[in-house]
Amino acid sequence: xxxxxxxxxxxxxxxxxxxxxxxxxxxxxxxxxxxxxxxxxxxxxxxxxxxxxxxxxxxxxxxxxxxxxxxxxxxxxxxxxxxxxxxxxxxxxxxxxxxxxxxxxxxxxxxxxxxxxxxxxxxxxxxxxxxxxxxxxxxxxxxxxxxxxxxxxxxxxxxxxxxxxxxxxxxxxxxxxxxxxxxxxxxxxxxxxxxxxxxxxxxxxxxxxxxxxxxxxxxxxxxxxxxxxxxxxxxxxxxxxxxxxxxxxxxxxxxx
Numbered sequence: 723x724x725x726x727x728x729x730x731x732x733x734x735x736x737x738x739x740x741x742x743x744x745x746x747x748x749x750x751x752x753x754x755x756x757x758x759x760x761x762x763x764x765x766x767x768x769x770x771x772x773x774x775x776x777x778x779x780x781x782x783x784x785x786x787x788x789x790x791x792x793x794x795x796x797x798x799x800x801x802x803x804x805x806x807x808x809x810x811x812x813x814x815x816x817x818x819x820x821x822x823x824x825x826x827x828x829x830x831x832x833x834x835x836x837x838x839x840x841x842x843x844x845x846x847x848x849x850x851x852x853x854x855x856x857x858x859x860x861x862x863x864x865x866x867x868x869x870x871x872x873x874x875x876x877x878x879x880x881x882x883x884x885x886x887x888x889x890x891x892x893x894x895x896x897x898x899x900x901x902x903x904x905x906x907x908x909x910x911x912x913x914x915x916x917x918x919x920x921x922x923x924x925x926x927x928x929x930x931x932x933x934x935x936x937x938x939x940x941x942x943x944x945x946x947x948x949x950x951x952x953x954x955x956x957x958x959x960x961x962x963x964x965x966x967x968x969x970x971x972x973x974x975x976x977x978x
Contacts, residue, residue, distance in 0.1 A: 723761075723943040723944065724878070724913070724914060724974065725760060725761060725943070725963060726760055727759045729758040729759075729972070730756060730758070733755055733756055734756070734796070734801060735754075735755040735792060735801070736752045736753065736755070737753040737780065737789065738752055739751055739752075739779060739785045740779045740780065740822035741822060742819070743823075747823055748823045751778060753776070753785070753789065753970065755792070755796070755971040755973065756972045757802075757973050758972055758973065758974050760975065760976055762976055762978070763876065764876035764878070766807060767808075767876040767877075768803035768807040768976055769802065769803040769807065769809075769973055769974060770808070770811060770973075771808060771811065771971060771972075771974075772946050772965060772971070772972045772974065773812060773813070773970065773971040774812065774815055774850065774967045774968055774969075775814070775850070775948045775967075775968040775969045776789060777815055777816070777817065777818045777825070777852065778818050778822055779822040783833065784818060784831065784833055785816075785818065785834075786812075786816045789971060790840075791837070793805070793841070793971070793973075802975075805842050808842055809843065809845075809846070809875060810842050810847070811846050811914075811916055812845065812847030812848070813847060813916055813920075813946050813947055814850025814851070814853055815850030815852050815918065815948060815949065817831050817850075817852045817853050817854070827852060828853075828854060829852070829853075831853045832855070835847070835861055835867075839865050843864060844864045844875045844876070846866045846882065846916065847868070847882065848869060848883060848917065849885060850885070850886075850894060851888070851919075851949075852894060853894065867884075868882025868883070868884070868916060869882065869883055870904035870907055871908065872911050872912050878913050878914055879914070880912060880913070880914050880915075881908030881909065881916070883901065883905050883908065883916075883917055883918075884917075884918055886918060886919040887901045887902075887930065898932065902932055902933070906936055910940060912942075913943055914945070915945045916946050917933070920933060920945060920946075920947025920964060921933045921934030921937050921945065921947070922934050923952060923957025923964055923966070924957055926952075927966065928950045928952075929947070929966075937964075938960065941960075942961060942962055944964075944965070945962070945963070945965070946964075947967075948968040949968060950966070950968060951966070951968040
């Protein structure tokens with residue numbers, strides 16, 4: 723089971739990118755890459771990279787492509803474990819309008835999934851409410867887009883549900899009963915739950931109360947989510963932890 727023992731608040735790297743400013747226009751933002759220490763992972767797995775809400779542009783491409791390149795560079799320099807022994811978890815919202823001057827939008831994020839799939843042995847994730855993932859499942863057998871189902875990689879069973887609760891006539895949204903039913907379906911059969919819209923944490927860590935109730939009742943060990951930003955990425959629950967990776971990258975490094 724995954725449990726974070728420590729999360730270093732000092733970034734091991736930062737990536738500058740173009741981001742849509744509230745109210746319109748573009749600004750330069752910084753994406754932090756953080757390191758967290760967890761217990762032993764599988765024999766052939768040294769680290770798991772978790773990230774979401776990479777809604778910006780860098781070097782003329784979607785931000786997630788630049789993030790994949792940065793992580794490969796850090797591994798080559800020995801600052802992160804080898805890419806061949808690192809898995810990827812994507813918790814959604816990887817799209818930005820090309821000019822990075824308007825928040826929201828909806829578009830194809832296959833290039834981001836492809837960038838991670840090309841450099842790492844496996845990618846597990848879900849769609850955000852801004853993501854067109856219609857071609858992601860064509861990227862290879864080591865790419866696992868989840869939505870109400872589970873997959874086992876390196877000894878960990880991941881369950882995942884994409885999108886958010888909302889008007890089902892809009893992209894990336896489902897009515898509450900449908901979304902909660904999908905989450906319930908995978909909870910009893912997974913070690914790690916990957917969501918876009920996740921549960922709340924503490925008072926200053928916003929999220930969905932109904933999802934939190936489901937997770938607590940199932941005594942889920944570990945959840946990864948995004949969508950609503952938390953200043954502090956980690957929340958402890960009675961049965962486990964929730965890691966919020968909205969607009970950040972957290973590398974879970976296993977202990978020997």
